[in-house]
Amino acid sequence: MxxxxxxxxxxxxxxxxxxxxxxxxxxxxxxxxxxxxxxxxxxxxxxxxxxxxxxxxxxxxxxxxxxxxxxxxxxxxxxxxxxxxxxxxxGTEGERLPTILIGAGRLGNAVSSFIARDTNGYRLIGAFDVNPALVGKELMQGVTICPLGELEAFCQQHKPAVAVLCIPRQAAQELSDELVRLGIRGFWNFSHYDLSVVYPGVTVENVHLGDSLMSLGYRLRNE
Amino acid sequence: MxxxxxxxxxxxxxxxxxxxxxxxxxxxxxxxxxxxxxxxxxxxxxxxxxxxxxxxxxxxxxxxxxxxxxxxxxxxxxxxxxxxxxxxxxGTEGERLPTILIGAGRLGNAVSSFIARDTNGYRLIGAFDVNPALVGKELMQGVTICPLGELEAFCQQHKPAVAVLCIPRQAAQELSDELVRLGIRGFWNFSHYDLSVVYPGVTVENVHLGDSLMSLGYRLRNE
DNA sequence: TAGATTGTTAATCGATTAACAATC
DNA sequence: TAGATTGTTAATCGATTAACAATC
Missing domain, CATH: 1.10.10.10 (Winged helix-like DNA-binding domain superfamily/Winged helix DNA-binding domain)
Known part of the structure; x- marks a missing residue:
């Protein structure tokens, strides 16, 4: 086909x-x-x-x-x-891409339920956050929020393919090397940081929520 | 310029x-x-x-x-x-686009704080939800969630230019006529409904979170 | 003036649209 | 067979890249 x-x-x-x-x-x-x-x-x-x-x-x-x-x-x-x-x-059922969420704040939370409910092809297998208040909470069935320190061990064991970034720009910048090193092949990036430029060899989908809103504003004002 | x-x-x-x-x-x-x-x-x-x-x-x-x-x-x-x-x-300070949020659930909530914190050019002036449990809550400073029934009166009074849709596809479909009729000129649409097709004359930015994730999946599997 | 870099025109490249022969 | 619609090639359109004269 x-x-x-x-x-x-x-x-x-x-x-x-x-x-x-x-x-x-x-x-x-x-x-x-x-x-x-x-x-x-x-x-x-x-x-x-x-x-x-x-x-x-x-x-x-x-x-x-x-x-x-x-x-x-x-x-x-x-x-x-x-x-x-x-x-x-x-892909087929068995091919669902194992996915982790980095940043389980408000946006991360909303996005995780979105992945579970409205998408196919992905399987959320882990979630991480630096905020101690969130660690230990159950994000959704079977996914408990872990401290960022456990990221490396988790990746070595479960080999996630995709990372969803719902963290501040600065944090994404600092983490991106690490994530690529840990074998992440694709990003869904809400952090306003251009991973694609840093790692041209990696398949990246930069979402940049803000970008789309900005260009909408331009068009409303100028067209 | x-x-x-x-x-x-x-x-x-x-x-x-x-x-x-x-x-x-x-x-x-x-x-x-x-x-x-x-x-x-x-x-x-x-x-x-x-x-x-x-x-x-x-x-x-x-x-x-x-x-x-x-x-x-x-x-x-x-x-x-x-x-x-x-x-x-x-635009300039005075030109901030008056914006309303339709759907103040988890996603709407995250997006509203995003608009307040990370974007310029927009001014969130109202929020609406069908869920009675949410009505009356203060979404952010100065913005209280209203029942959807008050949408028309609100638009007539405050003339918002942009609507951010964080509602299910079906609801968006039903509401889109109404919103255009009420003078909304631009949408930031998280609802997986193609407003752009229905109203070719209206400036629409369809975000389609899911779409970007799907094409990422394709590229990871096939490239 | 010489060096650098823009502004702008021309060439290339790729994506979209049109046309039409193949075929169900 | 006739009508319809695909699969595919050719033409058009637009965006990107290259080139270079203008000028700071």
Missing amino acids: SIHGKASLPVIKRLPKYYRYLSNLSKDWHNENGHNKKDEQNISSSELARLMGTTASQVRQDFNCFGGFGQQGVGYKVDVLLAEIGTLLF | SIHGKASLPVIKRLPKYYRYLSNLSKDWHNENGHNKKDEQNISSSELARLMGTTASQVRQDFNCFGGFGQQGVGYKVDVLLAEIGTLLF
Whole structure:
């Protein structure tokens, strides 16, 4: 399936949006009555494009990066497409990425429940904080907040792949060397520190909450 | 200043990053000793590019969208540049965008303190939630959580420009018509609902926390 | 003046869109 | 078979990078 395999970053970033729209389409279809068990839900690139506010060309180009799973004259089977994109995004069940949370304050707390509830593909296996008042608390079922001092031993034992950073910029800066050394391959970074620049070889998704809000402000004022 | 004025979206999205790097440069400089009061801190496009992991060409092209504030042979004055970009991003003091928070649960709570602490250009003036247990609580100084029923009256009186959505997807879907009708011009949307598609004429910044995490997963598994 | 670095134009690169032949 | 829609190649568009003349 992913042998075609030359998906560019813009394409990859669109995958979650396809996944959302297809999920909703599938949900709506299954909630409707009167479908024969053998009925197949199909959607054409042009209809999906209309819904998502893009072009049919883009939809077809994107899907073809991963191998053609459409039917000429008919369209794409929604459930097949959904499963396909789901596997691309989340891997298979056993592949969930082991993830740790650094910083379990208010933001970390909200983000951890978000990961547990609204994402697939990740498994939160540990949480760390410098604040002694938080250490020992149970962040969620099976995850107790540990002191930062235990980070190294934990990583050696459990080999997390992803770290979610909900700490001040300064702290992220000081910790980033350490985390890469401990084998972390990806970051989801809320700390306003550009890890990507420091470690160009590591896959990093800098979220920068503030950045998006700033550019929104610019656009509201100037457009 | 913004008469050159043909900044494309990619350029606008880079502005916050410039702002961060220039802030740090300025901070470091002012912390150093031995500067004469009249010393000016300059930085060349190539040095800034090296720090940020981009090219000198891009830096110069970007800055020139807003009018050239460099000095040939010398570079850019850090503080001038910082003030200039700051004004672009945040407007002037009196222009802070009046903002409301919809959904004051865990995420909303974290985000509200984030807005108060780490952003400029916004002024949180109201918060709303459907949960009666939250209504009446003081979210932060001067902002008490109101029932959603008071939204319309509030908007008519205070005319907020931006809404931050920290509510479930479904709720966002139901509320979006209403919010646009009430004069909201920009959204910072954590609800996984594509407002941008519904209202192409409205400036929307969809954050989609989950999306960024999903594409990170793809890249970790496939690259 | 000589050296450095900007401002700006031109070249390149990549992503999006359009077109159309293949085929269900 | 005829109609529809994909898969894929070609054309367009825009953003990034390179080059260089202007100038501090």
